[in-house]
Amino acid sequence: MQKRVSCLALGLALFLTLSAHAAAAERSANVVVDGKTLEPTVATEVVNQNTYVSYFPVVHAMYPDATASWENGQSVTRASGLTLSVCPGAKYIVANGRYLYVPDGVRNSNGNMMVPARVLAQALGGKAWWDENTQSVKFQSGTGPIQSGDTFYNGDDLYWLSRIIYAESGNQSLEGKIAVGNVILNRVADSRFPNTVKGVIFQKNQFTPVSNGSIYRTPSNESIAAAKLCLEGTNTAGNSLYFVNPRVSPNSWASRNRPRVATIGAHAFFA
Template sequence: MVVSLRSALLICAAMSASSVAPAQVGPASAPPVQTASAVNPSAIAQELLRNADNIAIPVEPQAEPQPEATDTDEDSATLDIDASQDLPTLVAQLRSSDPGSRQLECLAAGIYFESKSEPLAGQLAVGHVIANRAESGRFASTYCGVLFQRGQFSFVRGKSWPHIAKDGRQWKTAVAIAKIVDQDLKPSAAANALYFHARRVHPGWRLKQVAAIGNHIFFR
């Protein structure tokens, strides 16, 4: 509770006026002693009240309100990608250890395990095969669904794949290729291929060959 100076002075004055000097025990015949220094308490109170209005009370300056800090979303800044650039330039810009989503991680994993040692064009073609399957209506409708579809990719074990060194350059390249495929930044020489196999094997598929890139042959 805050008490003003004037109120405090009134309280002090009241207390002074009502105070009584303690009784002094002495000889019964001794007359009371009058001292020249005795002051009338009511006179003190009146003097204090006359001066109360003239006393300047220092006021602590109020701090100026500061503008509220606003958070900046660093992730909102998107990289400006020029799709007219060649494939190596796009890959260099988009290399990252973090695909950004589970679906892109599945797409990157397919590219990584099936073609990490292939030229960039071959990796792009493998990525487009996975994307083409997801869009075809003949396979699962998501990258992860295509990848985990039974009997389609030999590196898949149930709903998982072997460990990936995600700080390695090959994984970061696979992530970049996955982003390029997902955003359709570069067409593939394998066009609308839905299948591929290594050159060293001859499965005898009765399918139309659409391209041969690196160590893979692509079919529709």
């Protein structure tokens, strides 16, 4: 059975390794929300060319009624029309049930919960950008927070996508799970395959979990998260249409006939 890692454990691991994280660098920058510079200075840093900001001051500037609490190892912020969960070390944040990808993970820097500015802006229904002239991270409010997951995700697509992800890659990393979901959605978008998630999965002789019945197993929480991330447009497998486990199928048709795009965990992905 797949082990579940709590947000609290992720947060501890992040805290222990933060000082050695070579991808992070301090950036001296103002944070400006709707034309107003936030005071006192909001913490910022750069991780792999993405500007991270301490998230709550930005939320509070856009939503003055926002309150934050620590619940089950994560920070939960509530405001009018918004529920935002931020877990240290997690590779996504959850806004109104929507899963937004943070490939380098949520960071805890000197007690500040840090997320990429553009991801935070999406959660808040606004936009963010780096202003080189003023060396500022700028946010602009929209008409309200992000649309809820209940109305954004197609229930049938989520149901079947999370199940094929779990059946095919339940023991793989989040990136590996997302990649399997990418293959399904890439096929949906390709005229050579059925045009629905269920149709792709149940196409004859394509996926072993359909023939052995494992497609009907209840997916793990992370498999559901991966499916939602895929439906948000997160992609770790490029334009892949096939995947195989080379140890199980060392001479597969895909490996002999299709270009390799990526190898993630136990799976090789082919276009």
